[in-house]
Amino acid sequence: MTDSLHIDWTACDGRGLCAELLPELLAEDDWGYPVARGDMTVPAALEPAAREAVDRCPALALRLVKQVQQVSQVRQPSR
Amino acid sequence: MSDDILWYFARGTGVVSLVLLTVVVALGVGARSGRTAFGLPRFAVNLLHRNAALLSVLFLAGHVIALLFDSYANLDPIDLVVPFVGSYRPFWLGLGTVALDLLAAIVITSLLRHRLGARTWRIVHWLAYLSWPIALPTGWARAATTAPGGCGRSRSAVSPWWGRRWCGVRPRRSAASRPATNAGSHHDWPFRQRRPSR
Numbered sequence: 373m374t375d376s377l378h379i380d381w382t383a384c385d386g387r388g389l390c391a392e393l394l395p396e397l398l399a400e401d402d403w404g405y406p407v408a409r410g411d412m413t414v415p416a417a418l419e420p421a422a423r424e425a426v427d428r429c430p431a432l433a434l435r436l437v438k439q440v441q442q443v444s445q446v447r448q449p450s451r
Numbered sequence: 452m453s454d455d456i457l458w459y460f461a462r463g464t465g466v467v468s469l470v471l472l473t474v475v476v477a478l479g480v481g482a483r484s485g486r487t488a489f490g491l492p493r494f495a496v497n498l499l500h501r502n503a504a505l506l507s508v509l510f511l512a513g514h515v516i517a518l519l520f521d522s523y524a525n526l527d528p529i530d531l532v533v534p535f536v537g538s539y540r541p542f543w544l545g546l547g548t549v550a551l552d553l554l555a556a557i558v559i560t561s562l563l564r565h566r567l568g569a570r571t572w573r574i575v576h577w578l579a580y581l582s583w584p585i586a587l588p589t590g591w592a593r594a595a596t597t598a599p600g601g602c603g604r605s606r607s608a609v610s611p612w613w614g615r616r617w618c619g620v621r622p623r624r625s626a627a628s629r630p631a632t633n634a635g636s637h638h639d640w641p642f643r644q645r646r647p648s649r
Contacts, residue, residue, distance in 0.1 A: 383569065387485075389494045428497050430482075432569040 375436040377412040377422060383433035390434050393425040394418065413439065454522050461517035461524070464510045469586060471507035475500055476583045501561075508558055515551065547589040553582035 377397060379390075388404035396418055398406040414422045414436065426434045478500040481487065487496050515531060518524045523539065530537045532552065535545030560567055560575040 387493065389497055392492050392494045427565075428494055430497070432565060432572075 374416070374439055375414045375419065375422065376439045377408075377414055377425075378435040378437045379406060379408075380433040380435065383431045385431040385433070387430050389428050389430065390425040393428060394421055397422070398425075457517045457521040458523065461514050461521060464513035464517065468507045468510035468514055471503050471510065472583055472586060475504045475507060476579060478503065479579065504558070504561075508554070511551070511554065543589055546585050550582045550586035550589060553578045553585070557582065 377394075384405060386404040388400050388406075391398040391400035391404075391406045397409055397412060397414065399409055401407050422436060426436055478496055482493065482496050482500060487493055491499070519526045519528070519531070524544075525538050526544075527537070530544060530548055532548070534548035534552070535541050537544035537548075556575055557579055560572050564572045
């Protein structure tokens with residue numbers, strides 16, 4: 373079960389620490405906000421770095437979510 | 452004699468803790484402003500801020516524990532929590548207690564940051580701007596006990612030379628307790644001899 377990175381955009385302050393700690397997954401835009409490079413799935417090798425990024429985020433805007441859980445959270449748009 | 456060691460230890464750890472806290476506050480303010488110092492990446496400043504803070508807590512623990520067992524400071528365990536009830540210089544000791552309590556709140560909320568949420572954590576973290584200015588005069592006032600008008604115990608414990616100059620008191624640590632190889636300059640201990648003796 374792999375983890376996936378989730379950014380809470382309402383909390384994100386664009387401080388840019390996560391892109392520094394996880395350059396493999398996140399790039400930084402001109403204002404310091406993170407931009408996903410891929411689908412945000414965290415490979416096992418990057419998990420410690422991802423945890424560090426989650427731990428260090430000053431705005432607590434970064435989360436690791438279990439992918440299985442994430443799939444179950446996806447809801448169909450109501451008509 | 453062992454009492455002296457505790458006093459020195461308390462002073463040393465207190466000063467180091469205060470210096471570290473100054474660095475921590477500076478790094479925190481710097482990180483908040485968005486600029487980074489010395490060309491460090493932001494995460495490095497962040498980690499330095501945290502690690503220096505934890506290190507200062509370690510020194511602060513040494514400071515408090517040493518004072519707790521120091522017979523002259525005469526601390527009651529309640530002095531660690533309730534300010535301004537101490538027996539030795541209660542006001543300055545009380546400032547230290549306030550700073551300690553605030554710092555404890557900051558450290559505990561920071562360690563539980565992910566459980567408390569950013570909002571609560573940030574509100575408590577603002578106390579840092581209160582605790583640092585409170586801790587600062589504590590150290591300064593204690594150091595000033597050697598100054599004119601404050602000829603407390605430390606006249607001999609901290610700086611025999613200073614104490615002799617300002618308080619007209621010879622250091623408690625007499626020449627008899629030290630080898631007489633540098634007789635005549637023992638007042639200057641622990642400083643280096645200033646003038647070459649002939």
